[in-house]
Amino acid sequence: MSEQLLQALKENLVNGNIDEVSNNVKELVENGVDSKKILDEMISAMNIVGEKFSKNEYFLPDLILSGNAMRAGLDVILPNLKATGASFKGKVILGSVQGDVHDVGKSIVHSTLVGAGYEVIDLGVDVAPEVFAQKAIELGVDVVGASAYMTTTTAMLPKVNEALKEAGIRDKVKFVIGGAATSEAYVEWAGADGWGETAWDAVETINNLLKK
Structure with a gap:
């Protein structure tokens, strides 16, 4: 179930589905999935967005949608990441x-x-x-x-x-x-x-x- 939710999160983030991303993340947190694992999946999705942009498969509106979806998901898990002492690169x-x-x-x-x-x-x-x-x-x-x-x-x-x-x-x-x-x-x-x-x-x- 969790793996299916993670895959759905990734697809929704790549497609810039803001509400779906927020709901996916909330459901994953409620199911006890580690916030770092959720973040890693989101990072993977944003890497795909970046690749699509570099290949001219995505354009500025696509970046805006996926960027906003990323922030919606982060709003849910950032408090958990900080509370658990997750380390950031800077x-x-x-x-x-x-x-x-x-x-x-x-x-x-x-x-x-x-x-x-x-x-x-x-x-x-x-x-x-x-x-x-x-x-x-x-x-x-x-x-x-x-x-x-x-x-x-x-x-x-x-x-x-x-x-x-x-x-x-x-x-x-x-x-x-x-x-x-x-x-x-x-x-x-x-x-x-x-x-x-x-x-x-x-x-x-x-x-x-x-x-x-």
């Missing part, structure tokens, strides 16, 4: 920089990172540089991720880097940038440690920076 904060209210791409990165085994805290949109720094200290994060989706807001990226320096934590965290208005050429200019063009690139970049 802690990441994400936010769209000050003046930028675009959220879709960041949300996909959020879900993909969680699916890859990271604890992720989303600061939302229009996040001031000093807030990135304050939250990094408060939460004890390993990675600060800042996104800019408009060329007019890319100017905030180096300001985030400066805020981390002024807070005295720049050498303690990795600073990663992304967003439609950025490219790899922005890394040095922004004082960042890495860049991700897609959500899966972001995971690979962070894995490499943290040697995971």
Whole structure:
């Protein structure tokens, strides 16, 4: 029964069926299936989504649906994972920089990172540089991720880097940038440690920076 439910969860996640994913996870938890096992199945499903996207079999709307489904499932099991002391690969904060209210791409990165085994805290949109720094200290994060989706807001990226320096934590965290208005050429200019063009690139970049 549990194996059938796990398979159903995987298929629903790949297909972006949000309500079904949430219900599958709840039923698995009620049946006593270990939350880590459930998470592993969800990660496997998101890997399939990533493969489909890389092969142009899936497009942005598909990513959004599967990403939202992933978050719906995570809402159910994250409390259990934390309560049982499950280990994460690292802690990441994400936010769209000050003046930028675009959220879709960041949300996909959020879900993909969680699916890859990271604890992720989303600061939302229009996040001031000093807030990135304050939250990094408060939460004890390993990675600060800042996104800019408009060329007019890319100017905030180096300001985030400066805020981390002024807070005295720049050498303690990795600073990663992304967003439609950025490219790899922005890394040095922004004082960042890495860049991700897609959500899966972001995971690979962070894995490499943290040697995971």
